[in-house]
Amino acid sequence: MKILLVNPRIRPRHPPSDFPIGLGIIASIMLREGHEVRVYDDNALRPDPEAFRRDLAGMPEPDVVGIGGLITTYTHLKKMVPALKERFPRAVFICGGGVTIEPEVIFENLPVDFCVHGEGEHTFRELCAALEVGRGNDLAGVQGISLRDVRSGRIITTAPRPIERDLDRFPFPAYDLFPSELYFSNNRGQIKFWKKGATVQRCAPLVWSRGCPNECTFCWRMMGRTVRFRSMDNLMREIAFLRSQYGVDSYFFYDECINASRSKAMEFARRLLDAGYAAPWYSHARTDRFDDELASWFSRSGCIGLNFGIESGSEKMLKLMRKRADPERAAQAVAVAMRAGIAPQCTFIIGTPGETRATVRESVQWIRRTRVKHFSFFYFTPYPGCEEYERPQTQERIRRRYDSRNAYFSILGDAYNLVVNLTNVSDARLIRWREWAYRAARERPRERWIRRLLEIASLVKKAAALLVQPARWRTVIANRLRRSGWYEFRSP
Numbered sequence: 001m002k003i004l005l006v007n008p009r010i011r012p013r014h015p016p017s018d019f020p021i022g023l024g025i026i027a028s029i030m031l032r033e034g035h036e037v038r039v040y041d042d043n044a045l046r047p048d049p050e051a052f053r054r055d056l057a058g059m060p061e062p063d064v065v066g067i068g069g070l071i072t073t074y075t076h077l078k079k080m081v082p083a084l085k086e087r088f089p090r091a092v093f094i095c096g097g098g099v100t101i102e103p104e105v106i107f108e109n110l111p112v113d114f115c116v117h118g119e120g121e122h123t124f125r126e127l128c129a130a131l132e133v134g135r136g137n138d139l140a141g142v143q144g145i146s147l148r149d150v151r152s153g154r155i156i157t158t159a160p161r162p163i164e165r166d167l168d169r170f171p172f173p174a175y176d177l178f179p180s181e182l183y184f185s186n187n188r189g190q191i192k193f194w195k196k197g198a199t200v201q202r203c204a205p206l207v208w209s210r211g212c213p214n215e216c217t218f219c220w221r222m223m224g225r226t227v228r229f230r231s232m233d234n235l236m237r238e239i240a241f242l243r244s245q246y247g248v249d250s251y252f253f254y255d256e257c258i259n260a261s262r263s264k265a266m267e268f269a270r271r272l273l274d275a276g277y278a279a280p281w282y283s284h285a286r287t288d289r290f291d292d293e294l295a296s297w298f299s300r301s302g303c304i305g306l307n308f309g310i311e312s313g314s315e316k317m318l319k320l321m322r323k324r325a326d327p328e329r330a331a332q333a334v335a336v337a338m339r340a341g342i343a344p345q346c347t348f349i350i351g352t353p354g355e356t357r358a359t360v361r362e363s364v365q366w367i368r369r370t371r372v373k374h375f376s377f378f379y380f381t382p383y384p385g386c387e388e389y390e391r392p393q394t395q396e397r398i399r400r401r402y403d404s405r406n407a408y409f410s411i412l413g414d415a416y417n418l419v420v421n422l423t424n425v426s427d428a429r430l431i432r433w434r435e436w437a438y439r440a441a442r443e444r445p446r447e448r449w450i451r452r453l454l455e456i457a458s459l460v461k462k463a464a465a466l467l468v469q470p471a472r473w474r475t476v477i478a479n480r481l482r483r484s485g486w487y488e489f490r491s492p
């Protein structure tokens, strides 16, 4: 079969980075099966609509077009898929990745024939095999797909696809079909950010494990709850391949939690050292399985930074999110990382149902106490698939703001923008809390005291003026109080 795999763009305002590992593995599998595979990497090329049509015009007609990715690619898919369909009207369109979480939305708004749910490797291969001439009847036996029944118009979803337990069965991504050089050189910016003066040239993303056993309410465990690891030999072989073929000299691990198993994480660091592959690397990690010994091994193997999803400095909020973490333990973990020379990057969520000014303040105080330099505050965003998204009250709030799921899916992005407010305060107030949190968390103690003194002086001055001209100053003071960080801090 002739297969065209399309990688839609994500984060279009940033230079293309993040090699699409899943799509790359699928490409490899289909090559191995003897198919003719082409890739159109829209994320790397970023063509304007005119250039896109020109590129399509030069392409031979495929039998199957595979496309998809994160839910955030949905808006772009709405532009791309109709253009692709117009150019290749006879091809079968298969959509995969997180965007297919609600197949009804996809079938209603995109001209696709099939949705693939969850891990796509086996499903895409089996689906293509079933589609080959004369085997269309096997479709119902393909697990993990949705399709629209031609007669009734109903959407049929087959049995879920079980997760693959032996990840070594999958080949390495077909790096040579993608502009890997571009991705690897762009990714090195991440490493340079975390290690000033690092002289790395190419940074490759890698996935060692899949799945997470935890159940945070804001997270979608699209790779399941069972953590599965590739064997160490398999991982080392891929690293060796990337180093020799692409001159890769640093790594970015996309694992949800690199220290999901402490013993394996230790072994991993040792193997990097023993194999001579120690080089700057970065990953996500959990705070509850991170201690001095592990940090020291990580550091020796090249770890320069770890992303810790702290989410909140408030115990109450962590419980509500079911994060299974506590602020004290998290503070210890970042201290451990700093001692080992590993930069902690801490992410927080603001606007979880139940959030109050006091809990935001606890997050800010956590940052001040731990003195972490790199932190971000994301708005709580109920991405489809996560537990919070399913709750009736969340659905109700989404419905109040968006007239359809199409409209809601289209707005989803990086969680830097507030898309739905699940707290009991107004949007304006929630936005102010976030602004305040950034400002207050960045302030050093001396700056904080100076600012407070200046604010008090200014208030005293204005209060004195009020005595003289009450009407004029009443408004000024009210506005000032509303805007001031002092006010935010003082009046929960």
Ligand code: B12
Binding pocket: 010, 011, 018, 019, 020, 021, 022, 023, 025, 026, 066, 067, 068, 069, 070, 071, 072, 073, 094, 095, 096, 097, 098, 099, 101, 116, 118, 119, 120, 121, 124, 207, 210, 211, 218, 219, 220, 221, 222, 223, 254, 255, 256, 378, 383, 384, 385, 413, 414, 415
């Ligand atoms: C790396 C990563 C990213 C990278 C993107 C990498 C990429 N090009 O795909 C970056 C850093 C950009 C990113 C950003 C975000 N991410 Co992210 N990310 C991940 C992460 C940690 C790993 C993805 C990965 O490589 N997995 C391993 C490979 C093998 O799997 P895969 O790429 O998903 O592909 C498989 C299937 O999805 C499917 N598949 C994928 N594409 C296709 C195409 C076809 C045709 C088919 C048939 C199948 C198929 O088959 C593949 C093989 O099994 C996942 C968590 C996870 N472990 O999955 C979260 C995850 C995908 N991200 C998520 C989120 C929420 C985000 C952000 C919104 C976070 C934020 N608050 O900013 C942003 C969105 C950015 C944006 N504006 O678009 C959510 C998914 C949300 C959703 N419903 O889609 C996840 C699941 C995290 C979570 N647990 O909640 N992310």
Ligand code: SF4
Binding pocket: 212, 213, 214, 215, 216, 219, 220, 221, 256, 257, 309, 323
């Ligand atoms: S946020 Fe992290 S720990 Fe929580 S369920 Fe998602 S991947 Fe697991």
